[in-house]
Amino acid sequence: xxxxxxxxxxxxxxxxxxxxxxxxxxxxxxxxxxxxxxxxxxxxxxxxxxxxxxxxxxxxxxxxxxxxxxxxxxxxxxxxxxxxxxxxxxxxxxxxxxxxxxxxxxxxxxxxxxxxxxxxxxx
Numbered sequence: 001x002x003x004x005x006x007x008x009x010x011x012x013x014x015x016x017x018x019x020x021x022x023x024x025x026x027x028x029x030x031x032x033x034x035x036x037x038x039x040x041x042x043x044x045x046x047x048x049x050x051x052x053x054x055x056x057x058x059x060x061x062x063x064x065x066x067x068x069x070x071x072x073x074x075x076x077x078x079x080x081x082x083x084x085x086x087x088x089x090x091x092x093x094x095x096x097x098x099x100x101x102x103x104x105x106x107x108x109x110x111x112x113x114x115x116x117x118x119x120x121x122x123x
Contacts, residue, residue, distance in 0.1 A: 002026035002112040004096045009117030012086055020081040022096030022114060033100040036081045037107055038092035047105040057103050086121045093118050
């Protein structure tokens, strides 16, 4: 069983930056693709970014491409999401996900989920 704990959320003004982290623990915690998803009160959970287990391949939602950067440190069992040029539309609960065999945009491909961290961007 893999446990995921997110941190780094908060309140920021539009144009600002936040850095989310996800600490993974458990057997083979980082031997899979990992990703970030988000969900707001008015939207279904949506894909944000994903990274392959070795960290060589990436995928981003069009809405965040060029502004967000996903990275991982398997030695520390962590992934991060650097979010720049934040917009009010980025306001959501951000979830870390793990356990996908391949890089994927589909939440059903991920076996493990964190509890989420709130990101609020004010205009």
